[in-house]
Amino acid sequence: MLRIAVQAADFAPGEALDALAALGGGGIGCFLGVVRPPVACLTLEHYPGMTEAAMRRIAEAAVARFDLLGCVVIHRVGRLAPGERIVLAAAAAAHRGAALEATAFLIDWLKTDAPFWKKERLEGGEERWVEARAADVAARKGWGV
Amino acid sequence: MLRIAVQAADFAPGEALDALAALGGGGIGCFLGVVRPPVACLTLEHYPGMTEAAMRRIAEAAVARFDLLGCVVIHRVGRLAPGERIVLAAAAAAHRGAALEATAFLIDWLKTDAPFWKKERLEGGEERWVEARAADVAARKGWGV
Amino acid sequence: MAIRVLYFAWLRERVGMPEESVAPPPDIATVGALADWLAARDAAHAAAFAEPGCVRAAVNQDFADRSAPVAPGDEVAFFPPVTGG
């Protein structure tokens, strides 16, 4: 089971976990990213078409690598306020090790291999494009390939 | 924020994630364990009093070690059918690395340091106490201390 | 004052009760000595403690090894390695 979504609308993490729990595995790992103060507003831009394809490739790589029963990757776009959900990456596997490793893999790869860009407006009103972090590139490289 | 619960009743993973998302961090990690076929019925026994204290100690260790904003650990007891939720361990942190590592830490420690015992009834009717896995002891030891 | 002894999982099943109150002689002063003394009581207890490598203990709700001291008034639990999570 592979569920990929790029959407402006909010999503319900519990629904994603329920869908994964129904697959017959013993463990579900999940990462939920939220907009963190002092960001007053986050705007997420993406590359329609390429984004969905990239997310699907990442999800398929995770399924193959960790022998997953399924995974869910949901990424929001548009304007988001502090505390709002941005991204969910979740994976179901027979056991906890694979589920949690796959979750880390999904979010690490999303950070570097999916065409999203974040613009922050700080509480003072200043706007800036978020710069890619060397740590994210290193995390991605840590998976090899 | 620390939420510990040992209960016979089911729980809503989405509520736990919402509570953690409200703490101002950027990342929430979560592990959800479910009863996996071919187990026909799982019965969880625990040591009332010691269980809650052990879970609180594990949660406090995770908060200190990973600088968490909060964590939730819910463990069910009693009789559970395939597909039913058993355990949820979730952690909120500023960033994803700490949130996901803390989640793995919580579940690894729960497996070895909290007084729960599982009895399985298989589809054929045979009953057996689940044996502790050497892999779980190794995972716990991997965290040091 | 007696020692309250609790049993869990297959130890509980083999002993045939979830707990009991015992008053061992004063030289029974450690977890290991208490386990051996209990095992000598009857066949049910002997069966519960037959695999000492598979028996864990807690004293007053903290994990304890065989050398841990026990005294009247303590709560001592015996159980197999834990399997939660």
Next chain:
Amino acid sequence: MAIRVLYFAWLRERVGMPEESVAPPPDIATVGALADWLAARDAAHAAAFAEPGCVRAAVNQDFADRSAPVAPGDEVAFFPPVTGG
């Protein structure tokens, strides 16, 4: 047949448009050559491509480096390093 060029994030802001259709001379046959040719068009494009180390590209919706071939009919996108997740 032209090349469709897309811009994202601050490249889009600097160029002043999300996409354009261009028909470079036939010797413009790689991502890098196309970027240099676009940068020479006007001040806005020059500003967008002023930091080549910060510009990434995709050809037909696959990440591509400067040496990747481009041809009429392709969709070529330029953008900063991605920052999703």
